[in-house]
Every structure is written in C-alpha cells, then in structure tokens.
Amino acid sequence: MNSPAAQTGIAERLTGLVGALRAHGIRIGTGETVDAAQALEALGLADRERLREGLAATLLHGEAQRQVFDPVFDVYFPRRVGGPEGRADADRDALRDRLVAALAANDEAMTAQLAVDAVNGFGGYGSSPGSDGWSSYQTLERLRPQTLLARVRDTVRAQNAVSGFTDRLLEDEIRRRIEVFRRQVATEARRRVAERRGRDEIATRAVAPTSDRVDFLLAGRTQLAELRRAVHPLARKLATRLAARRRRAARGTIDLRRTLRGSLSTGGVPMHPVLRRRRPVRPELVLLCDVSGSVAGFSDFTMLLVQALHDQFSKVRVFAFVNRVDEVTGLLVHGGTDPRGLAARIRSETTVTGWHDSSDYGSAFGEFAERYPDAVGSRTSVFVLGDARTNMSDPNLAAIRRISERARRVYWLNPEPRAQWGTGDSAAPDYAGLLEMYECRNVRQLSALITRLLPV
Amino acid sequence: MFTSVDDVSARLATTGYLASPAVATTVFLADRLGKPLLVEGPAGVGKTELAKAVADVAGARLVRLQCYEGIDEARALYEWNHAKQLLRISAGRDETWDATRTDIFGEEFLLARPLLTAIRGTDPKVLLIDETDKADVEVEGLLLEVLSDFQITVPELGTITATTRPFVVLTSNASRELSEALRRRCLFLHIGFPDAELERRIVRLKVPGLEETLAESVVRVVGALREMDLRKVPSVAETIDWARTLLALGADTLDEAVVRDSLGVLLKHQDDVLKAAAKLDLGAV
Numbered sequence: 001m002n003s004p005a006a007q008t009g010i011a012e013r014l015t016g017l018v019g020a021l022r023a024h025g026i027r028i029g030t031g032e033t034v035d036a037a038q039a040l041e042a043l044g045l046a047d048r049e050r051l052r053e054g055l056a057a058t059l060l061h062g063e064a065q066r067q068v069f070d071p072v073f074d075v076y077f078p079r080r081v082g083g084p085e086g087r088a089d090a091d092r093d094a095l096r097d098r099l100v101a102a103l104a105a106n107d108e109a110m111t112a113q114l115a116v117d118a119v120n121g122f123g124g125y126g127s128s129p130g131s132d133g134w135s136s137y138q139t140l141e142r143l144r145p146q147t148l149l150a151r152v153r154d155t156v157r158a159q160n161a162v163s164g165f166t167d168r169l170l171e172d173e174i175r176r177r178i179e180v181f182r183r184q185v186a187t188e189a190r191r192r193v194a195e196r197r198g199r200d201e202i203a204t205r206a207v208a209p210t211s212d213r214v215d216f217l218l219a220g221r222t223q224l225a226e227l228r229r230a231v232h233p234l235a236r237k238l239a240t241r242l243a244a245r246r247r248r249a250a251r252g253t254i255d256l257r258r259t260l261r262g263s264l265s266t267g268g269v270p271m272h273p274v275l276r277r278r279r280p281v282r283p284e285l286v287l288l289c290d291v292s293g294s295v296a297g298f299s300d301f302t303m304l305l306v307q308a309l310h311d312q313f314s315k316v317r318v319f320a321f322v323n324r325v326d327e328v329t330g331l332l333v334h335g336g337t338d339p340r341g342l343a344a345r346i347r348s349e350t351t352v353t354g355w356h357d358s359s360d361y362g363s364a365f366g367e368f369a370e371r372y373p374d375a376v377g378s379r380t381s382v383f384v385l386g387d388a389r390t391n392m393s394d395p396n397l398a399a400i401r402r403i404s405e406r407a408r409r410v411y412w413l414n415p416e417p418r419a420q421w422g423t424g425d426s427a428a429p430d431y432a433g434l435l436e437m438y439e440c441r442n443v444r445q446l447s448a449l450i451t452r453l454l455p456v
Numbered sequence: 457m458f459t460s461v462d463d464v465s466a467r468l469a470t471t472g473y474l475a476s477p478a479v480a481t482t483v484f485l486a487d488r489l490g491k492p493l494l495v496e497g498p499a500g501v502g503k504t505e506l507a508k509a510v511a512d513v514a515g516a517r518l519v520r521l522q523c524y525e526g527i528d529e530a531r532a533l534y535e536w537n538h539a540k541q542l543l544r545i546s547a548g549r550d551e552t553w554d555a556t557r558t559d560i561f562g563e564e565f566l567l568a569r570p571l572l573t574a575i576r577g578t579d580p581k582v583l584l585i586d587e588t589d590k591a592d593v594e595v596e597g598l599l600l601e602v603l604s605d606f607q608i609t610v611p612e613l614g615t616i617t618a619t620t621r622p623f624v625v626l627t628s629n630a631s632r633e634l635s636e637a638l639r640r641r642c643l644f645l646h647i648g649f650p651d652a653e654l655e656r657r658i659v660r661l662k663v664p665g666l667e668e669t670l671a672e673s674v675v676r677v678v679g680a681l682r683e684m685d686l687r688k689v690p691s692v693a694e695t696i697d698w699a700r701t702l703l704a705l706g707a708d709t710l711d712e713a714v715v716r717d718s719l720g721v722l723l724k725h726q727d728d729v730l731k732a733a734a735k736l737d738l739g740a741v
Contacts, residue, residue: 029640035489042488043461043481050461053481058489061639063496063646165710166673168737169680176683229685233630240632244593 014040014055017076020203021059024068025213032059048077064210071190071207075199078191080116092142095121100148103177104155111177115184118143123189133196136182136189143185145178152177212443216298216415217387224297227443228304234447235308241451242312283408283455284315284379288368290386291320291352292359296343298415299385302446304342306383307332312454317375323360325368326350361388361427362396369399376406381455384412384435388421388428395427397434404435411453413440457487457514457580457623473502473509474650474658482645483510492603492624494588494642499629500691501647504586507625511582514623520584521570523591532598533608534572537565561612571602575618582623588638589628596638599626603641650692652679658692663699673710674699681722681732690722697721712738 018033039054052073060069095118102110123139152174157167194202208214211226219227255276263270287306289299303318310316320328328346346352354363368375376382382403388395404410414421414428418439421428431437438453440446458464464487465480475483483506486493495503511518521532541560548556568576574583585599602608606618626642628634650658652675659671666674674695682689690698698721707714716738723729732738 027636032640035491035643038489039485042485047461049477050481053478054485056478057482057485057643057645060644061636062644063648066646164673165712165715166676169676172680172683173676232687236631237633 010040010045011037013076016200017055017072017203018059020072020076020200020207021065021069023204024072024207024209026060026065026068028059035059048079051077064212068207068210071187072203074187075190075194075203075207078194079112081195092122096143096148099143099145099181100151100155103148103152103174103181104159106177108180111181112184112188115181115188118185119188119192123185123192134189134192136186139185139189140182145181148178149174212447214443215441216301217295217441219297224301227297227301230443231301231304231308234443235305238305238447238450238454239309239312242309242454245451283313283381284377285313285317285455286375286380286382286407287316287318288325288365288382288384288386289318289320290322290359290361291343291346292322292357294359294389295385295387295415298440300343301443302383302385302413303328303332305446305450309450309454319368319372319375320346320350320352321359321361321364321368322352322357323363324351324354325364325371326352327372358391359386359389360393361386361390361431362394362399365399365403366396369402373406376403378406378408380407381453382407382410383453384410384431385415386412387414387416387426388412388431388437389425390427392425395430397430400431400434408455409453410435412437413446413449414438415440417441458484460484467513468509471509471512472661473505474654474661475506476647476650476654479506479645479647482643486643487623489643490621492626492642493645494626494628494634494639495645495647496628496630497647498649498689498691500693501649502692503627503647504584506647507582507584507627510623510625511584514580514582516580516582516623518582518584519570519574519622520586522586523588523595525590525592527591527595529598531569532571532595533569534610535567535569536561537567541565563613566610566613571598572608572616574622574624575602575606575608576616578619580620580622582625585624585626587629588626589630589632589634593635596635600637600641603638649682649689652676655679655692655695659695659699662696663703665703666699667708670702670707670709671699674702677710677715677736678722680736684732684735686723686728686731687725688723688728694722 014037015033018028018036022028035058036055039058040051043050043054045051052070055073056066056069060066095114099111099114099118102114118139119134119136122142123134123136125133125135125138149171153170156170156174190202190206193206211223211230214223214227253276255274258274259270259272262272262274285306287303289303291299299320303320306316306318316329317327318329318332319325328350331342331345331349400410412431412435414437416426416428416439420426421432421437428437438445438449440449458467461477461480461484464484465475465477468475468480468483482493485491495506497503507520508518510516544560544565545556548559566572570583570585574581588596588599603624606621607615609615649655655675655678656671659666659674660668663671678690678695678698698718701718701721702710702714705714705718715736716733719729719732719738723732
C-alpha cells in the first residue's frame with residue numbers, strides 16, 4: 001500500500017466495487033465513496049473481515065443490501081489470488097473425509113479452505129490446462145455434501161458421548177453448516193471465474209439481486225420463502241405510511257360556516273380557521289387473485305401482505321380464481337401462521353377450477369359478478385392480481401365493466417413486464433382500457449403501488 | 457477516543473458489552489471518521505446498550521433523546537423559558553425596552569433540550585437518539601443540521617457550533633424507512649443476533665452462576681428457535697432471561713419438562729409456543 005502504484009490499484013478496486021454495487025441498484029454517492037476510502041485507510045488491509053464491515057458501514061444504508069454487498073466484496077477483495085499449488089488432491093473420498101471432520105468440529109475456516117480445494121479439484125471444466133471456467137454447481141454435484149449428514153452426525157455423537165435434550169437439534173445444525181459450505185463453494189467459484197473473466201462482469205452478472213428486486217415470476221423456492229418472511233415487516237412499514245397518508249387526508253379543507261361563526265368573537269376577522277371534520281370511514285377492499293401456477297408466487301405474496309394489513313380496513317374480502325371463483329378470506333385468517341401451505345389449501349378446500357386447469361379470466365369475472373354482487377359497493381376498491389393471460393378464451397369485458405361501475409376504483413396489478421402485455425394470449429391491453437393496470441414485477445414496485453393506490 | 461479495533465473490543469468488554477467484530481469495527485470508524493452511527497436491528501440485541509457502553513468507556517456523559525410520534529423542536533432542540541422571561545420583564549419595570557429585549561433572549565433564558573445539550577460545553581458526550589423511526593419525518597430534517605455540521609441555529613442568538621463533537625448513536629427498529637438524506641450522513645450498522653460462540657460468552661457474562669454446558673445448550677436451543685418460522689423470534693435479552701430462569705429453577709441440564717415449562721420466557725405468542733413445542737418434540741403443552 002506504500003507505493004503510488006499500489007495505491008491507485010486500491011482506489012480503482014474501491015471504485016470498481018462501488019460501480020458494481022450501483023449496477024445492482026444500490027445508491028451510493030461520491031461522499032460515501034470518500035468515506036469508504038477513509039475507512040480503508042484507517043483499517044488497513046490486514047484484516048479482511050474488518051475491511052468488509054468497514055466498507056459495509058460506510059457504503060450501505062440498509063441490511064437488505066448486505067446480501068448483494070457480500071458476494072461483490074468477495075469478488076473485489078478476494079481471500080487469495082490463484083488456486084492452491086498444483087491440481088493435486090482431486091481425491092473425492094479424502095476430501096469428503098476432511099469435510100466430515102470440519103463439519104463435525106464446526107470449523108468455518110477449515111470448511112472455507114476445503115471449499116477452495118473442492119472448487120480447484122472438481123469445479124474446473126473445459127480443455128485448457130488451467131481450465132476454462134469454474135462451476136460451483138459441478139463441484140457440489142460431484143462432492144454431494146448433503147449426503148454427509150449421517151456421517152457428520154455420528155461423528156459428533158461419538159465425540160461427546162452425552163446425549164441430552166439438545167441432541168434433537170443436531171441434524172438441523174449440521175444442515176445449516178452444510179448450507180454454509182455450499183455458499184463458500186459458490187463464493188470460491190465466483191472468485192476463480194472473476195480472475196479469468198474480469199471482476200466487473202462477474203460482480204454484476206453472477207450476484208443475485210436483493211429480494212425486493214427479484215421478479216415474482218422468476219423467483220425460486222428459497223426466494224419465495226424469503227419474500228414470505230418479509231411480509232410482516234413490510235406490512236408494518238406500509239401501515240405506517242398509510243396511517244401518515246390518512247392523517248394528512250384528515251386535515252381536510254376549511255369549514256367556512258364554522259370558521260365564520262367563530263370569527264364573530266374577533267369582530268368578524270377569521271383568526272382561527274376551523275377544518276372540516278372528516279368522518280373516519282375505513283374503506284373496504286376486495287382482492288381478486290389469479291392463483292394458477294404461472295402467477296401463484298405473486299398472488300400468494302400479495303394475499304398475505306393484504307391480510308397482514310387487514311386492520312387498516314373495515315373489511316377485506318379475498319377471492320381466488322383459476323377459471324372458477326371462490327372466496328378464500330377465511331383460509332387466510334386461519335392460515336396466518338402457515339403461509340407455505342396456503343396455495344395447497346386453496347386448491348383443496350375451494351373450487352377454483354372447473355373442467356380444466358388453465359386460467360380463464362372471462363368466466364371467472366362473469367361468475368364473480370354473478371355470485372357475489374354484494375361484495376362490491378360504492379366504498380369498495382377492487383384489486384385484480386394476475387397476468388391477464390386468458391388462454392385464448394373470451395376476456396368477458398362486459399363483466400369487468402359491470403364490476404368497475406359498481407366499485408369505487410378498480411386496479412389491476414400485472415406481474416408481467418409492460419413490454420409483454422398483449423403478446424400471445426395476453427388480454428392485458430383490452431382490460432387496461434377499462435381500468436387502471438399497473439406493472440408490478442417485484443416487491444419494490446408492489447410496495448410503491450400499495451402506498452399509492454390503497455384507499456385511505 | 458480509540459486507538460484500534462482491538463482497543464474498542466477490549467474496552468467495551470470491560471463495561472460488560474461484548475462486541476462482535478462488526479460492532480467493534482464500526483464503532484472504531486465512527487470515532488475515527490467523526491460520523492454519527494445509525495444502528496438498526498431487532499429489539500433486544502443491545503442497540504441502546506451499545507451507546508451506554510461507549511459513554512461508559514469514554515468517560516463521557518450520555519445525553520439521550522427518546523423519540524416518539526409528535527416530538528418537536530421544543531422537545532428536541534431548545535425552548536425559551538417564557539415564564540422566566542415574563543418574570544424578568546416585570547422585575548425590570550423601569551428599564552428601557554432595548555435593555556430588556558437584548559437581555560431576555562440571552563443564554564440564561566434558554567432551556568437546552570438534548571440536541572443542544574449535546575453540542576454545548578466542552579466535556580465529552582455521547583448523544584443517543586433512541587428509536588429514531590418513531591419520530592415524524594419532519595424531525596429528521598431537524599437532525600440533519602446537527603448530524604452533519606454539529607451545529608444548531610437559534611434565530612435570536614446565532615449559530616451554536618460544537619467545540620467538542622459528541623459521539624452520536626441513532627437507533628432504529630425500522631418500523632419506518634428513514635430518509636435517504638439522514639442515512640447518508642451516518643455510518644450504518646446492523647446488529648443481528650450474535651453467533652453461537654459470542655452469545656455463549658454473553659450468557660456466561662450476564663448470568664455468572666450458569667454452568668458452561670448448560671449455557672451452551674441454552675444457546676443451541678435459542679439458535680434452533682430462531683431458525684423456525686415464528687412471529688417473534690427470541691432475542692439476546694430473552695436468552696439471558698431464560699438463562700436466569702433456568703438458574704432460578706435450579707436446572708442442571710435441559711429436558712422436556714424444563715423447556716416446556718419455561719418456553720414462555722422465550723416466546724411471547726401462544727401459537728409460537730405451540731409450534732416450537734411441536735418442532736422440539738416436547739409433547740403437549
């Protein structure tokens with residue numbers, strides 16, 4: 001760090017890191033970058049974990065950004081350069097034995113070292129002597145650490161003979177340690193690839209976005225689980241925002257009659273303006289959700305979110321449909337503690353499908369307008385959730401027109417990117433002509449829309 | 457205030473606050489860069505304790521501003537002592553107007569609230585702005601001037617600038633998103649649940665009578681509970697409470713009956729208790 005060349009190297013590395021974080025949508029100003037450089041100077045490069053914390057403290061503004069920051073940091077400030085000496089130790093069984101010992105001892109430094117060896121030994125693919133690339137998937141496929149569970153468990157049990165109450169926790173603990181090892185392998189593979197292909201590219205491409213930017217339609221199982229966990233904190237946040245909006249709305253306009261009457265005591269000069277009191281009407285909400293496979297993740301999440309917000313409204317009714325419609329409000333109340341089984345219960349306990357399994361917006365809207373005419377009134381805001389893909393059936397615009405005539409407002413949240421509306425069997429443009437349709441692809445957009453659209 | 461990161465951990469430990477590497481590093485940087493520290497994290501992980509410990513270590517006075525909905529300038533910055541001003545006016549009846557006017561807007565009639573207290577005077581201070589997210593958005597605007605320049609403008613007196621900068625800690629439970637402007641003036645620190653090793657040391661420190669093996673079991677059970685999908689997962693404060701309860705019950709080791717009877721210390725919702733009992737095989741609760 002003493003020579004000027006090394007110093008510019010560090011500065012470039014830092015700005016590269018900041019650039020990659022910005023590419024992931026984290027807003028970092030120049031001021032923060034300067035702070036980060038000062039932190040770097042104060043901490044030195046000796047301790048990598050301290051440097052990580054120091055840069056995180058200066059650059060980030062929220063905990064959610066951490067899961068982007070950590071992999072990017074690993075790419076720009078790698079633990080080491082190059083692979084271990086030679087391509088030795090490609091002995092799968094020996095490596096698995098060492099992994100068992102490390103997992104049993106819960107030694108993260110050791111498992112990290114093993115991750116390095118594993119990627120070096122099993123992760124390389126291609127024909128050139130160095131290898132063309134490194135794959136964490138391939139490493140884990142060959143090593144199969146998840147199959148070590150029983151061996152690790154037996155090792156731990158053999159080491160401390162006492163089997164007490166906490167013995168039942170052991171398996172889950174080992175599963176978590178294996179999960180940590182898998183992440184270490186992924187980090188190591190990313191580092192090796194970054195050495196070959198350039199840091200900037202890998203840092204932007206190979207790092208998953210923050211969970212509030214994950215596309216609903218593309219989210220995997222773990223990401224959906226993460227989203228579900230975020231429902232309650234998010235609901236709390238949205239409730240505060242709605243309450244603030246409600247307070248502002250309640251300030252209302254000047255009540256001229258009462259202001260003038262009050263002004264008589266001050267000789268007709270209106271000293272104290274009196275505001276019109278608003279009757280606290282809590283609005284009603286109706287949710288119409290497409291729960292067919294293609295958009296189930298999105299609908300699930302939104303249903304749970306609205307349910308968590310239910311105390312903000314006088315009445316929330318939730319209807320699910322695929323090609324038939326049924327009310328699921330009751331299921332959501334009981335399902336408050338088990339969000340995972342929600343989709344399955346909707347399928348088993350209600351009638352959302354008729355003769356076939358593909359979604360049919362037209363007949364579902366028709367049935368809704370017919371069977372639940374009293375669900376929608378002049379105080380009701382209706383939210384339709386779905387991708388408007390009708391599988392070439394009649395979109396039944398008349399039914400949606402009838403609903404929107406009765407309701408206070410009708411909104412449609414569409415999890416598809418706007419560019420895809422109207423392509424293939426999507427009837428989105430037809431519906432969008434009758435009501436307000438919004439693109440709602442991730443949690444960030446959803447929370448922005450909810451704050452803006454939910455009635456107060 | 458501190459010479460190195462190790463110095464931070466060592467000195468905080470003397471006051472009974474065991475800092476994780478992240479906490480120690482960030483506190484060191486906050487001191488070195490002279491920036492406020494914004495601490496977020498779940499309830500009961502020691503956000504407020506951190507400020508107290510830093511004050512203790514630095515031999516500084518802790519000035520605390522507890523935020524709540526509706527807090528305003530008069531509670532946070534300063535207020536003129538109207539009653540005293542009136543007394544002053546009526547006492548000096550024969551004075552000229554000019555003398556009175558300059559006099560009643562002097563320091564003597566100024567009631568300093570926490571923010572002003574923190575930047576006046578020369579003794580070292582730690583300013584704790586607790587639960588910042590509870591305050592209204594307008595109050596954040598007030599904080600900006602204090603946090604970036606450590607100065608407060610009183611129209612009648614002029615601008616008061618800090619001679620010694622206080623060490624500022626803001627805490628937030630994230631019930632409301634703090635504004636970007638406030639965030640970028642601060643160093644950000646998220647205190648999560650400590651890892652097993654650190655939590656065991658915390659339990660041993662706070663509940664000295666507890667045996668090593670039992671402390672380890674306690675931490676493992678709490679760790680397992682945190683992995684479950686509960687409405688309110690137990691925090692460090694609950695772990696310590698539970699350890700104290702076990703000590704009071706005279707339990708040497710954990711078994712079904714003990715855990716079942718004392719689960720209420722850790723979990724605060726009935727459905728959480730039921731779910732945890734099912735997961736931990738406790739039999740009927």
